[in-house]
Amino acid sequence: MPGERVKVTVRFADGAAPASATFWLVGHGGLGARRVEVFRQPRPPDVLKKERDEAQAEARQCQEDKARLLAEREEPGGLMGAAWLEGAGVVASMKLGFLTKPPANALGLDEARSYSYTPTGETHPASVAVRLRLLNPGAEPWTLAGAALVDSAGEQVELARWTLAPIPANGAGAVVVGIKGERAQLGCPCTLKLWEATGPRTFTLGNVEFPVSQQSGP
Structure with a gap:
């Protein structure tokens, strides 16, 4: 029938590889x-194994690219990827420099930028956020599981987090973390800590500052 799909497997009788092939027939x-009619040229098993491994690697890369593109399409706006900017106010941002990075960090840093959101008429930020572009030199993907900010007085605050996708092995990815509310009024410079979902690989960034929003007069 038109549109009907039938899965058909053919097996070859000569004993050479590949031993079979599978097709979908569509009405x-x-x-x-x-x-x-099905024709095939016998090939050595090691060639077939190499092609299979390459196809699987390509499929994994496609899945990672798809997840990244979907996440970017759904990225919210404002702080925490523009998610907290939902009313009148001032958002300030700055590129972070003079940062300290322990040698034991599991990830490298490509770029760091901090943000603050101050509602109109107020002097203190209602929320702050940090966006990082991180480099993963490891052989396994790195997935953000938690984040915390420690201020100059030693107070530690757990951060909300948002990530585009797991940072691929030998690749790069973006991470956004932040806090909202009275807890955003922390004394800086601060220390930012990130840790992964499984395993001991962590990332620490010292001397983190947040910009001051410049309010306009009435």
Whole structure:
């Protein structure tokens, strides 16, 4: 019937590789064929294994790219990826420099930028956020599981977090973390700590500052 899908497997009798092949046959109202001929050229098993591994690697990369693109399409706006900017106010941002990075960090840092959001008429920020572009030199993907900010007085605050996707092995990715409310009024410079979902690989960034929003007069 038109549109009907039938899975067909053919097996070759000569004992060479590949030993079989599988096809999906799809019914068509005007282009039907009563006979399907299958030809194949035998190839060494090591060649087939290499092609299989390459196909699996390509499929994994496609899945990672798809997840990244979907996340970018759904990225919210404002602080925490523009998620907290939902009313009148002032958002300030600055590129972070003079940062300290322990040698034991599991990730490298490509770029860091901090943000603050101050509602109109107020002098203290209602929320702050940090956006990082991180480099993963490891052989396994790195998935953000938690984040905390320690201020100059030693007070530690757990951060909300948002990430585009797990940072791929030998690749790069973006991470956004932040806090909202009275707890945003921390004394800086601060220390930012990130840790992964499984395993001991952590990332620490010292001397983190947040910009001061410049309010305009009435």
